[in-house]
Amino acid sequence: MQIDFKDRRVLVTGGTRGIGRAVVETFVAAGARVAVNGRTGDSTATAIAAMGGGEGLVAAPGDVATAAGCEAIVNAAVAGLGGLDVLVNSAGVGKAGSIEEFDEKAWDETIDVNLKGTFFCIKAALPALRASLGNIVNLASDAGLMGDPHLTVYCASKGGVVNMTRAMALTLAPDIRVNCVCPGYVDTDMVRRDGIEQADNPTAAEQALIDYAPLQRIATPAEIATAIAYLASDDARFVTGAAFQIDGGTTAGH
Ligand SMILES: NC(=O)c1ccc[n+]([C@@H]2O[C@H](COP(=O)([O-])OP(=O)(O)OC[C@H]3O[C@@H](n4cnc5c(N)ncnc54)[C@H](O)[C@@H]3O)[C@@H](O)[C@H]2O)c1
Incomplete structure (x- = not known):
């Protein structure tokens, strides 16, 4: 299977590091033009330079934790790319801790970045995605499919991403596909x-x-990026509402 994203326009939130960065590199290698989101202009510019810069990479800095931040990110991407075909929501935080260790600020940060940010980036991107009949891939987690005793709030955020993905897949069909991946440890x-x-x-x-x-x-970040590229590709044209486990079998027994 040779996935071709020639001339496709892709926005990757949290694209400066980790899985998001591997997603950016995978799409660029397949011919796409990619808007890279980091939290600040500096972190975004540094990551774009480290990836070689060039016309294929556009800066879309901003904080996904607020609706206004999500709108600014999507607006920069759509303006820089001339539209949008694929949105990958990879920005996330993974704070561990007991229930007693989580105060309101830590709860808000996890939910705002992982769940609220995913929702408001999608909302902001809908006009452009409706115009292109594009698609969305969200980063959920194995922790969105089963409980983890050390990750209560993270589980709440990622369980939300999994079920929000399913609900959005229904409400946006048949025009826009919405899927999520559920990695184990990467x-x-x-x-x-x-x-x-x-x-x-x-x-x-x-x-x-x-x-x-x-x-x-x-897992390696590239292994997750490959699965995301498949879900975003035309080869997955009959796939929507999926929560695709890439976890070395962790959730198979749950
Ligand atoms: N690493 C894992 O084991 C694993 C497993 C399952 C799911 N995930 C999910 O995959 C996604 C990527 O995780 P990662 O492992 O690459 O993490 P990472 O910490 O390496 O990268 C996270 C990225 O999100 C960005 N980010 C964080 N808060 C942001 C904000 N408020 N606004 C904009 N960007 C913000 C960071 O700048 C960074 O680019 C996350 O959603 C994470 O929950 C990771």
Whole structure:
């Protein structure tokens, strides 16, 4: 299968790092022009320069945690690309902690970035996506399909993304397809810098994440990006409302 995105216009939120950055690189390699969103103008410009710059990459900085931020991001992308065919919502935060450790600020940050930001970026992109008969891929998580005792609020946000994806797939059919991916642990800053490296015993912490998946490893960002590219492609023209697990089998027994 050779996925071709020649002349397609794609916006990737959280496209400066991790999975989002792998998504940007995958779409560019397949011929797309891509608007890259980072939280600030500086982080976005730095990431675009590191990816080689050029006409194929457009800056769409802004904070997805507010509706106004989402509108600014989408407006910059649509203006820079001359329209929009695909929206990938990858911006996210993954704070762990017990219920007692979560105060209102931490709750708001997780829900605002992961769930509210996904909703308002989609809302802002609808006119352009209706015009192109485009599609949307959201980053959910295995934590959106099953409980994790250390990730209560993250589970709430990603469970919301999974079911919002299904509801939107119904309300936007037949014009706009809406799907989400549900990765297990992926080797990004969220998992390595903010998780494994903060543990008292990083080696044991990494092994625990490896053992979490029956396939016995942590995924690469490129493996998630490939699945997202498939869902966004014409090959997936009969796929909408899907929650696609890419988790090495973690959710298979749940
Ligand atoms: N890494 C994993 O194991 C894993 C597993 C399942 C799902 N996910 C999801 O995949 C997505 C990407 O995660 P990642 O692992 O690449 O994380 P990451 O921390 O490497 O990157 C997150 C990206 O989101 C951006 N971001 C965060 N808050 C933002 C805001 N308010 N406005 C704009 N951008 C913002 C960051 O700048 C960064 O570019 C997230 O939605 C995450 O929940 C990750």
